[in-house]
Structure formats: C-alpha cells, structure tokens
Amino acid sequence: MRVSSLVGSRKKETPVDCQTTNHIYAVRGGYIRNVAAGIFSLYNPMRRVVLKIENILREEMDRIGGQEVLLPVVMPASLWMESGRYDAIGSEMLRFTDRTGAKNVLGMTHEEAAVHLVRDTVPSYQNYPFMIYQIQTKFRDEPRSRGGLVRVREFTMKDGYSFHTSWEDLNDYYQMCLEAYSRIYKRVGLAKVAAVKGDSGMMGGSLSHEFMFLPEIGEDKIMQCPHCDFIANLEATEMVVEKAIGEETEITKIHTPNIKTIQELCDNLQTPEQSLMKAVVYKLESDDSLVVAFIRGDLDVNETKLRNHLKSGILPVEHIGAESGLVMGFVGAIGLDKGLKCVFDRSLEGGAGLIGGANETDYHICGISMTRDLPNAEFIDIAQAVHGGTCPQCKQKGLTATNGVEIGNIFQLGDKYTKSMGMQYLDSNGELQHPTMGCYGIGVGRLAACICEAHHDEYGPIWPISVAPWQVELCALNINAEGVRKTAETIYTAFTEAGIETLYDDREVSAGVMFSDADLFGCPLRIVISPKTLARGCVELISRDKTLKIDLQTEDTGVLTEEIKGRIEALIKI
Numbered sequence: 001m002r003v004s005s006l007v008g009s010r011k012k013e014t015p016v017d018c019q020t021t022n023h024i025y026a027v028r029g030g031y032i033r034n035v036a037a038g039i040f041s042l043y044n045p046m047r048r049v050v051l052k053i054e055n056i057l058r059e060e061m062d063r064i065g066g067q068e069v070l071l072p073v074v075m076p077a078s079l080w081m082e083s084g085r086y087d088a089i090g091s092e093m094l095r096f097t098d099r100t101g102a103k104n105v106l107g108m109t110h111e112e113a114a115v116h117l118v119r120d121t122v123p124s125y126q127n128y129p130f131m132i133y134q135i136q137t138k139f140r141d142e143p144r145s146r147g148g149l150v151r152v153r154e155f156t157m158k159d160g161y162s163f164h165t166s167w168e169d170l171n172d173y174y175q176m177c178l179e180a181y182s183r184i185y186k187r188v189g190l191a192k193v194a195a196v197k198g199d200s201g202m203m204g205g206s207l208s209h210e211f212m213f214l215p216e217i218g219e220d221k222i223m224q225c226p227h228c229d230f231i232a233n234l235e236a237t238e239m240v241v242e243k244a245i246g247e248e249t250e251i252t253k254i255h256t257p258n259i260k261t262i263q264e265l266c267d268n269l270q271t272p273e274q275s276l277m278k279a280v281v282y283k284l285e286s287d288d289s290l291v292v293a294f295i296r297g298d299l300d301v302n303e304t305k306l307r308n309h310l311k312s313g314i315l316p317v318e319h320i321g322a323e324s325g326l327v328m329g330f331v332g333a334i335g336l337d338k339g340l341k342c343v344f345d346r347s348l349e350g351g352a353g354l355i356g357g358a359n360e361t362d363y364h365i366c367g368i369s370m371t372r373d374l375p376n377a378e379f380i381d382i383a384q385a386v387h388g389g390t391c392p393q394c395k396q397k398g399l400t401a402t403n404g405v406e407i408g409n410i411f412q413l414g415d416k417y418t419k420s421m422g423m424q425y426l427d428s429n430g431e432l433q434h435p436t437m438g439c440y441g442i443g444v445g446r447l448a449a450c451i452c453e454a455h456h457d458e459y460g461p462i463w464p465i466s467v468a469p470w471q472v473e474l475c476a477l478n479i480n481a482e483g484v485r486k487t488a489e490t491i492y493t494a495f496t497e498a499g500i501e502t503l504y505d506d507r508e509v510s511a512g513v514m515f516s517d518a519d520l521f522g523c524p525l526r527i528v529i530s531p532k533t534l535a536r537g538c539v540e541l542i543s544r545d546k547t548l549k550i551d552l553q554t555e556d557t558g559v560l561t562e563e564i565k566g567r568i569e570a571l572i573k574i
Contacts, residue, residue: 023148029520038145038153077103090313119423133160149445189464212404235304239383240390246353260329273298277356279331285313296347332357461522477530
C-alpha cells in the first residue's frame with residue numbers, strides 16, 4: 001500500500017472529544033471515523049488490524065472443533081419471544097416493525113438464532129457435542145458510549161455456541177475454551193488478562209467467566225483479595241456483611257422536616273449509617289410496576305444483582321406521583337401497600353433499633369426490628385461489595401477494587417434456551433432430552449482498542465506483529481533525490497512479491513511529517529531510505545519500539561528481503 005493513495009489522514013493535534021489513548025490514536029492515525037454516538041467507520045489500517053484479529057479467532061475456534069456459520073443481524077421478534085427475552089431485555093435492544101407489520105430486533109447477541117439454526121438438524125445424541133461460531137455485526141443501544149471502540153453501540157463480535165448432552169461434557173469443553181481464550185490474548189499481544197468470575201446477566205446460566213484487561217481506562221470494577229486467589233467482577237462479588245447491630249426498642253415516629261438524605265438524617269439524629277434502613281425505588285422495565293429495595297444505610301444496591309433477582313430490567317425512580325402511595329425521601333418498610341413488591345438485602349437480617357421512613361412527609365420511624373415488625377421479609381444479597389470488605393472466599397478483610405475492560409466472556413447456559421425454544425434430541429435410551437449449551441464471546445473492535453492501550457508510546461501505537469496493519473513501513477525521504485525513488489520502488493516490489501506486508505510512504509513531505517505519521521501507523525519495522533543512507537550503500541532498519549536501529553546493505557535486494565523476513569519471523573515467535 002502506498003501512503004499517497006491511502007484514504008484517511010493523520011492529525012498532529014489531540015481531538016478534543018477523545019479522552020483515552022486508544023481513541024486519541026485511532027482518530028489521529030486515521031483508523032476510525034465517528035458516524036454517530038458509539039458508531040464508527042473503519043479506515044483501511046484499522047480494518048487490517050481487525051481482520052488479523054478475526055483470523056486468530058478463527059484459527060483458535062477451529063482448533064477446538066468450532067464450525068463457522070453466519071447468523072442474521074435482523075431477527076424476527078418471535079424468536080426472542082420463544083426464549084422469553086423479548087420482554088425481559090430493556091431499551092438496549094433495538095426493536096422495529098417492518099412494512100409487513102412484523103416485529104423485528106437487531107441482534108445484540110445470537111443465542112436464539114443459534115438454537116433456531118440447529119434445533120431441527122441434530123436429532124440424536126450421536127450428533128453431539130458440537131460448537132458453531134460466527135464473526136458478526138451486533139447492535140446494543142448503549143447509553144454511555146465512550147473510549148473509541150471500547151464502548152460502542154454497533155460492534156463486531158466473535159460469538160460461539162456449543163451444545164452438549166451432559167453437564168460433564170459442557171464442563172470439559174468450557175475448560176477447552178478457557179485455554180483457547182488464553183492463547184488468543186497471548187497471540188494478539190495481551191499477556192496480562194485476568195479470567196474472573198462474572199455475572200451471567202441477561203444471558204442466564206449457572207457459571208460465567210469474564211476476561212478482563214486491567215488498564216486505568218476500564219469502567220468495570222474488579223474485586224481482588226490480597227490473601228487468596230479470589231478475583232471477580234464487582235457485579236458478581238458476594239457482599240459479606242457483619243452481624244446486624246442494634247437492640248430492640250419500641251417503635252416511635254419522629255418528626256424530621258426537610259430531611260431526605262441519609263447523611264442529613266445521620267447528622268440530625270446523631271446516629272451511624274449502619275442503623276438506617278435505606279429505601280431505593282425502581283421501576284421494572286418488563287411491566288412498569290414499582291419495586292422497593294431496602295438495604296442498610298451504609299451500603300449501596302448492586303443493580304445487577306437486583307436485576308437478576310427480579311429477572312427484569314430496572315430503572316431508578318427519583319420522582320413519583322402521590323397515586324403510587326410512596327412518599328419519596330420518606331419511604332419505609334412498615335405500612336406499605338401489601339401489593340407493592342419489596343426486596344430486602346441480607347445486611348438487614350436480624351437488625352433491630354433501625355431507623356426508616358414512615359411513608360409520611362417529614363417523618364421517620366425509630367426502633368424497627370426486622371424479626372418483630374417484618375417477620376415475613378425474605379433476605380437476598382443485593383448489596384455492592386466494597387473496597388476493604390470481606391472476601392467471600394477466605395473471609396478475610398481487604399478486598400481491593402481495580403478498573404478493568406471486559407474483552408471476552410464465556411457462559412454455561414444450561415438448557416435455558418434449548419428448553420424454552422423446544423430443541424430436543426433422542427438419548428441412548430430413546431428418550432427426548434434438551435441439550436445443554438455454552439456461549440463464548442469476544443468483541444473484536446474492543447480487543448483492538450485494548451491492544452493499543454497496552455502497546456503505545458507518546459507518539460502512537462506500537463502494534464504487535466500479529467495484528468499490525470502492515471509488518472514493515474518503507475519511508476522514502478527526499479524521494480526525488482538521486483536514487484531514492486528507484487531504490488524504494490525496487491525494495492517495495494521485492495517485499496510485495498515476497499509476501500511481506502509493506503506500507504510505502506512515497507509522498508513528497510518532510511522527514512518530520514513522514515516519521516510522525518509512521519509512528520501513528522505503528523508498524524513493527526521501519527526501513528528508511530534517504531540520500532544519506534544511499535551514500536553509505538545502505539538503508540536504515542528501525543523498530544517501532546526504538547530498541548533497534550541498524551544499517552542494512554542494499555547491494556542485493558534478495559538478501560535484504562530475506563533479512564527482513566527473518567526479522568518478522570523472529571518477532572512472530574516472541
């Protein structure tokens with residue numbers, strides 16, 4: 001590829017709307033162009049990076065018996081109604097009606113389509129196990145798109161779906177996928193990726209792992225224990241609570257005018273947050289009904305845990321009319337309408353002497369006893385784990401929270417989809433059974449962005465050889481000087497014929513501009529041809545990471561070509 005013909009431009013200035021390194025270099029380097037919030041077009045350099053990542057994904061999925069298929073982006077809503085997810089998933093799924101009046105969705109994930117593809121073609125246990133996978137465009141109406149390709153609405157994803165006749169077989173294959181994912185991350189240049197216990201969320205299932213890249217840009221929170229090997233996503237971390245505090249006292253109603261926040265109440269009553277019963281009101285996306293989550297005053301609701309318990313999307317409610325029977329700021333568990341759904345965090349279990357809302361403007365209740373006053377309350381874990389908290393595995397204090405970016409996930413789905421969608425097979429006894437499923441995903445664009453985050457300097461990306469848009473960049477300085485163009489063209493032709501991926505900067509620009517652009521292209525090897533190098537009978541070979549700078553003779557183009565091929569092979573083996 002000649003730079004003079006390459007579509008896109010390099011920029012010197014940092015774009016004002018880019019905060020993360022990968023986003024800055026993707027825009028400055030002419031890799032992507034924003035179309036709309038969270039939607040990007042890819043220029044040729046990024047497309048080449050993405051294709052190389054996809055090829056690695058294909059090789060590793062084929063290695064563990066995967067069969068590549070292609071599922072549609074647009075799916076009939078009826079498939080999602082079969083699985084029960086059409087109503088369970090909220091506004092992040094894009095729904096539309098076509099001109100025939102049929103309801104459709106844009107695929108944000110493809111479990112339903114995968115089951116539909118195979119459910120009538122694998123009738124016997126002898127057809128199992130198998131795994132299908134695809135690399136396909138998806139759309140999720142993400143409300144907080146940011147970070148370039150890290151958090152987007154339209155994205156390319158490798159997703160695979162395995163089908164088994166037993167949990168034991170699924171467990172074996174699940175382990176194979178764990179190992180395959182580790183190989184993938186190593187091959188693309190991400191050595192430090194943690195496999196953490198994840199939240200199955202809308203996917204369902206009993207077990208999941210998320211693969212986390214741990215840079216400062218990460219929006220996911222990872223909880224780790226310094227005393228044992230526990231590591232998990234914050235959303236999946238059990239909150240270990242200490243024994244409830246307080247002594248039983250009689251209930252009294254107190255006047256608390258103009259006090260609506262936890263801090264104001266604590267200051268007014270001179271009491272610790274642990275003695276408060278905090279109420280958080282949500283609306284279910286599935287039917288617009290209200291639910292109140294009660295939790296100890298010093299803790300916060302983990303909305304993912306609550307969402308999973310309710311099996312519905314939820315939206316926080318800050319303002320609500322009097323017809324609801326709720327008085328915002330003074331919501332309490334005693335005296336609520338019995339038809340209103342309430343969820344109690346287990347931090348309240350056994351609590352006494354608690355203070356909560358009186359469901360009356362400017363009033364709270366003191367002396368609430370959970371066992372005496374709310375004997376029918378059921379307690380579940382909906383609290384968010386905290387930095388410094390107790391490890392759910394070894395029970396020692398000191399959990400630490402770090403940032404992470406999820407760059408892959410695997411789920412044991414069980415029969416959630418095969419059962420709801422009527423997929424069956426005949427077992428060895430001639431009886432009908434539902435297959436057990438696993439699911440395996442990797443976001444391609446997000447992976448490319450994280451590779452840039454892991455491999456860059458102050459000038460631009462330093463792409464690993466396995467995913468670099470080109471292996472070598474040929475820089476012809478002062479191209480119209482005697483011998484420069486001829487030598488550059490000869491080397492470019494020889495490299496191209498030898499299968500060396502070469503970017504040839506044949507422009508009449510200054511050395512500063514050419515080298516600045518070369519840093520943004522991030523090719524692992526750079527060959528510089530100039531009147532000065534030709535006067536020495538050589539070219540300069542420089543590595544992008546600045547660790548190598550040597551002269552190579554140009555007398556024999558074949559020898560030079562073999563030298564570069566050897567250098568590339570050496571980089572591939574690292």
